[in-house]
Amino acid sequence: MARLDHLHLSPQGFLFDHHSGLSFSTNSTGAFVLDLLIQGLARQEILNRLVEDFDATPDQAAFDLDEFLALLRQHRVLPRERREAEA
Amino acid sequence: MSSAPRDWRDAGIAVSGMNAADNPAPGVAVARSLREAGHRGRLVGLAYDSMDAGVYQRQLFDEIYMVPYPSRGSEALMGRLRQVVGDGPLDLVLPTLDSEMELYLTLQHDLRELGARTFLPDERGLSMRAKSRLAEFCRVHGFHVPPTEVVHSLESLREIWEEISDPDGRQPVYIKGIFYEARKAWTLEQALSFFIEISARWGLPIIAQRGLPGFEYNVCCLGDGEGGLIGAVPMRKLGVTDKGKAWSGVTVGEPRLLELAREMIAALRWRGPCELEILCEEESDRLCLIEINPRFPAWCYLCAGSGQNLPAALAQVALDGHSGELPPARSGVIYSRAAVDIICDLGVLESLSVSGHAAYHQTTEREP
Numbered sequence: 255m256a257r258l259d260h261l262h263l264s265p266q267g268f269l270f271d272h273h274s275g276l277s278f279s280t281n282s283t284g285a286f287v288l289d290l291l292i293q294g295l296a297r298q299e300i301l302n303r304l305v306e307d308f309d310a311t312p313d314q315a316a317f318d319l320d321e322f323l324a325l326l327r328q329h330r331v332l333p334r335e336r337r338e339a340e341a
Numbered sequence: 342m343s344s345a346p347r348d349w350r351d352a353g354i355a356v357s358g359m360n361a362a363d364n365p366a367p368g369v370a371v372a373r374s375l376r377e378a379g380h381r382g383r384l385v386g387l388a389y390d391s392m393d394a395g396v397y398q399r400q401l402f403d404e405i406y407m408v409p410y411p412s413r414g415s416e417a418l419m420g421r422l423r424q425v426v427g428d429g430p431l432d433l434v435l436p437t438l439d440s441e442m443e444l445y446l447t448l449q450h451d452l453r454e455l456g457a458r459t460f461l462p463d464e465r466g467l468s469m470r471a472k473s474r475l476a477e478f479c480r481v482h483g484f485h486v487p488p489t490e491v492v493h494s495l496e497s498l499r500e501i502w503e504e505i506s507d508p509d510g511r512q513p514v515y516i517k518g519i520f521y522e523a524r525k526a527w528t529l530e531q532a533l534s535f536f537i538e539i540s541a542r543w544g545l546p547i548i549a550q551r552g553l554p555g556f557e558y559n560v561c562c563l564g565d566g567e568g569g570l571i572g573a574v575p576m577r578k579l580g581v582t583d584k585g586k587a588w589s590g591v592t593v594g595e596p597r598l599l600e601l602a603r604e605m606i607a608a609l610r611w612r613g614p615c616e617l618e619i620l621c622e623e624e625s626d627r628l629c630l631i632e633i634n635p636r637f638p639a640w641c642y643l644c645a646g647s648g649q650n651l652p653a654a655l656a657q658v659a660l661d662g663h664s665g666e667l668p669p670a671r672s673g674v675i676y677s678r679a680a681v682d683i684i685c686d687l688g689v690l691e692s693l694s695v696s697g698h699a700a701y702h703q704t705t706e707r708e709p
Contacts, residue, residue, distance in 0.1 A: 260594060262673065272594040272672040274556075275577030 257294040261331065271331055278329065283308065287322055291332070297323070345432050345456065346382065349660040353383035353430035355422075355457075357408070358437035358636075359395030364586045365678075367437040369395040370642040371652045376401055377645050378653030383429050391693040397683045399701040404428070405689075407697035411444050418444060419451055421697075428698075431457045433659050435652075437636050439520050442467055460659040462566070462635060466609040470633035472517055472548045482608045484601075485629040487620065488551040498536055498549065502529045505549050512552035518543035523585075525552070550631070554623040557631070558593065559616055561641050562602050563651045563658075566612025571658060572651050573602040574644040574670040580677070587640050587678075592647045594672030601628055609633075614641075614655060640676065647674040 260272040267285040269278045280288065286307070290300045297319065304315040326332045346352050354375060358366030372384055372395075386395055386402040389410055396405045406425050409417040425431055434457050436445045442461065445452075449459045461467075469478045476489035490501045506514050506529075513525035516535040520543050526532035536547050557578065563571040575598040580589040602617060616638040618631040637652060644651040647670040654664040692699040
């Protein structure tokens with residue numbers, strides 16, 4: 255997976271998309287996922303990290319992750335190629 | 342005629358576009374950018390109305406001259422510019438309004454004889470990007486453009502309505518004037534009414550353009566006239582006024598915008614500043630050109646704020662022949678406009694009303 259270097263994420267969970275000019279705020283779990291997305295990790299790798307680091311079952315983590323990814327697609331934070339790869 | 346200074350920052354520069362209300366002209370932003378880059382020469386504001394707010398920016402301008410409206414013709418304007426030259430050094434004239442461009446094109450040789458340069462596009466480039474010809478230009482050069490029709494009568498607007506309007510009725514048709522103004526029409530009746538209003542103000546033709554779902558980028562560009570792009574700063578509006586004009590924005594680093602700007606400037610062989618209005622289509626993510634404005638945008642101070650001061654680069658290129666390599670604009674730089682009350686002595690208004698000239702600071706005649 256390619257790194258998403260056009261996304262700037264602050265430790266406080268503030269996200270700025272240098273391509274679209276849009277900014278977002280997210281909680282610490284969202285920031286955790288975004289940080290991994292920016293590093294270029296694939297969905298399954300992110301899911302594994304969520305299960306490892308958070309007290310969540312694989313099913314629950316997968317459900318929450320997919321919902322979050324859908325939200326990022328809706329706001330065009332994830333680029334088109336990534337959306338297709340995820341689909 | 343005075344000799345040109347060795348450093349552009351000592352040059353006498355005149356800037357037009359002093360209106361600085363909620364839909365401001367670019368003049369104040371251009372002047373601010375020049376001063377921020379260290380310009381210390383004579384800076385003259387050319388105003389059409391003594392109540393234009395830029396007129397009262399004494400921290401920027403040394404002098405203000407009232408000038409005749411473009412509709413008065415080139416002789417009237419040239420006569421006034423001769424007075425500006427007679428009163429002090431003038432090395433560069435920087436018009437900033439769409440409606441002035443053709444006029445200054447016809448005056449550039451006369452101005453040069455007085456020792457004042459301009460940095461304008463040629464007639465061909467100016468004409469190719471005209472709102473009435475932009476769709477054709479895009480088709481020829483392979484740029485995407487929303488469905489667009491040029492109409493000269495109410496009858497032709499009726500004829501093309503079905504073709505130009507969104508079949509689902511979700512998007513409006515923009516009815517645009519030849520120089521300024523765009524209104525959203527959702528029905529043929531609205532479109533006909535806007536046609537009458539806008540053509541009465543700005544003349545014919547009228548441009549009808551289908552709205553597309555997506556969001557807009559704006560790019561401030563500076564071309565060298567030989568096909569090269571001197572610099573470009575892309576921005577996305579964050580807040581708009583009720584007229585849809587930018588009130589706040591942020592610079593962006595979308596690489597496709599710079600690529601498009603480079604291609605566009607090359608195709609037009611554009612000389613001078615311009616603003617590209619670009620729509621990013623929601624579904625396809627495709628970039629569509631909506632308009633090319635032949636001057637700096639009113640938000641051009643953001644260029645200076647992002648590290649790529651294009652007004653200063655223009656002055657440097659026009660007067661020194663080069664600007665050096667400009668640093669890339671930083672993305673993620675925010676700007677916001679603010680309404681500020683300016684206090685000024687009645688004498689300024691009196692001077693502008695009586696003599697059409699107000700001098701804030703003493704300027705000295707340069708040695709011939």
